[in-house]
Amino acid sequence: MxxxxxxxxxxxxxALGITNPVSGQETSSEKxxxxxxxxxxxxxxxxxxxxxxxxRVNEVTGEVTDSELVIGMxxxxxxxxYPINQLTGPSREIINDALGGRDIAATW
Amino acid sequence: MYARKVGEQxxxxxxxxxxxxxxxxxxxxxxxxxxxxxxxxxxxxxxxGTELESLPSVMTTWGAWKxxxxxxxxxxxxxxxxxxxxxxxxxLSEFVYGWMLGRQVYHCAFEVLQAHPVLNLDFDGWPVLVTxxxxxxxxxxxxxxxEGRKLRFEAEGKHRMRDRETxxxxxxxxxxxxxxxxxGRRLAHEIGLMSYKRAxxxxxxxxxxxxxxxxxxxx
Numbered sequence: 001m002x003x004x005x006x007x008x009x010x011x012x013x014x015a016l017g018i019t020n021p022v023s024g025q026e027t028s029s030e031k032x033x034x035x036x037x038x039x040x041x042x043x044x045x046x047x048x049x050x051x052x053x054x055x056r057v058n059e060v061t062g063e064v065t066d067s068e069l070v071i072g073m074x075x076x077x078x079x080x081x082y083p084i085n086q087l088t089g090p091s092r093e094i095i096n097d098a099l100g101g102r103d104i105a106a107t108w
Numbered sequence: 109m110y111a112r113k114v115g116e117q118x119x120x121x122x123x124x125x126x127x128x129x130x131x132x133x134x135x136x137x138x139x140x141x142x143x144x145x146x147x148x149x150x151x152x153x154x155x156x157g158t159e160l161e162s163l164p165s166v167m168t169t170w171g172a173w174k175x176x177x178x179x180x181x182x183x184x185x186x187x188x189x190x191x192x193x194x195x196x197x198x199x200l201s202e203f204v205y206g207w208m209l210g211r212q213v214y215h216c217a218f219e220v221l222q223a224h225p226v227l228n229l230d231f232d233g234w235p236v237l238v239t240x241x242x243x244x245x246x247x248x249x250x251x252x253x254x255e256g257r258k259l260r261f262e263a264e265g266k267h268r269m270r271d272r273e274t275x276x277x278x279x280x281x282x283x284x285x286x287x288x289x290x291x292g293r294r295l296a297h298e299i300g301l302m303s304y305k306r307a308x309x310x311x312x313x314x315x316x317x318x319x320x321x322x323x324x325x326x327x
Contacts, residue, residue: 035311037151039126039133039142046123048137054181057174063184066171069192069245070182073109073165074297079180081173084192086185093132094121095183096112103118104163105110106183107132107145 043090050096054080071108076100084108110148110160129310146303146311164249164297168281169194172244176282194245204308205247206315207300209234213315215308221247224320226263226280228252236298239280241267249300250283254293 055063063083064070070081078100087093087108095106112118117138124135124142132145141153148160174180197203200222206215209231221227221240229236237252243266252259259271261278269280276288283295308315 037128037142037144039124039128039151041126043125045125045135048120048122049185050120053184055184056181057178060182063187064170064182066169067193068170069167069194069196070170070173071109071165072168072173072177072180073163074177075163079173079177081170081180081182083170083183084167084196085188085190086183088188088190088192090123090125092185092188093123094134095185096120097183102163103112105112105121105134105160107109107121107134 046091048096049092049094052095052097071106073099073104073106075102075104082106082108109163109165111163112160114155114158114160129307131307131311144311146307162299164299165301166246166248166281167302168241168246169244172241172246172281176279197245202305203302204305205238205249205300205302206308206312207249207298213312214318215303215312215315216318217305218302220319226261226269227320228260229318230258237261237295238300239263239269241281243267244281246281247300247302248281248283249298250295251298252295254290254295 064085069084071084072079072081080099082095093108097104097106112121119136119138121134121136124133126133126142128144134143134145135141136143136155139154141150141155143150148162150156150158170182197218200218203218204215205218205221206213216238221238225240225242227238229238235252235258237250239248239250252261257273259273261269261271263280264270264277267280269278270276271278271290274289276285276290278285283297285291285293
């Protein structure tokens with residue numbers, strides 16, 4: 001999902017002229033139309049998030065509230081929620097996790 | 109949401125610090141290949157062309173999720189300052205719900221989901237259901253075939269639906285039958301995702317819009 005923050009960083013960077021286009025390569029969309037891969041570099045890569053801590057439902061004391069949005073996943077009958085609040089910001093957008101015996105990337 | 113295993117190895121992904129059309133570009137530590145998050149595909153590097161397996165997920169509220177999954181765990185990194193509640197969807201016209209069948213991409217306007225909280229769809233024999241829960245804003249994509257039989261559903265109450273064939277009552281979010289002849293059966297979750305319409309149009313210019321009553325399954 002494109003995050004508003006990512007969009008804001010993108011437009012701010014454009015305004016400040018600090019974009020650094022990486023050499024473009026062509027790839028195709030579903031019908032073979034060219035989609036040029038020409039990402040703009042805004043910052044150096046962020047550290048990997050691995051072994052992220054989690055809580056059981058009865059251990060939650062305000063870390064996340066009932067009305068807040070989460071991304072919910074069930075893998076092999078194991079359920080986990082990833083609060084959007086915790087996934088925002090460039091350092092947080094990818095959580096390398098393991099759920100139901102599978103290695104997964106929770107992304108925002 | 110993606111599986112990290114590619115071939116025999118599990119990749120470790122980082123935020124690359126790059127954006128492609130304002131969309132997140134991921135990088136794997138193992139090969140430093142660059143991946144489009146929205147396409148789930150490596151765009152550059154040793155793994156260029158590799159596609160990640162998508163896993164079903166849903167954006168919903170914590171309250172609704174723990175009600176349906178009382179045994180769930182929840183990520184516990186520190187809080188950031190912005191609160192994300194259903195107000196995030198203030199302007200519905202900004203969002204679409206999309207999915208892929210073969211190489212064809214489809215999407216449905218969020219406003220359509222609000223008006224039709226249970227949408228029976230049929231794509232040349234692929235019988236699916238898109239459900240919407242107003243309270244949590246959760247959208248689910250489910251396969252409406254059970255034991256070889258295609259079911260047609262109607263919304264009931266806030267979180268439920270009923271199939272016409274057996275009159276069983278189901279949880280619209282978990283896809284589990286709660287009452288009736290099919291009690292205990294589960295509908296399989298398919299892959300669908302919420303997206304900003306703007307981003308969807310950029311990355312999927314050939315996406316076909318689905319609006320009722322077309323595509324509403326008649327068997």
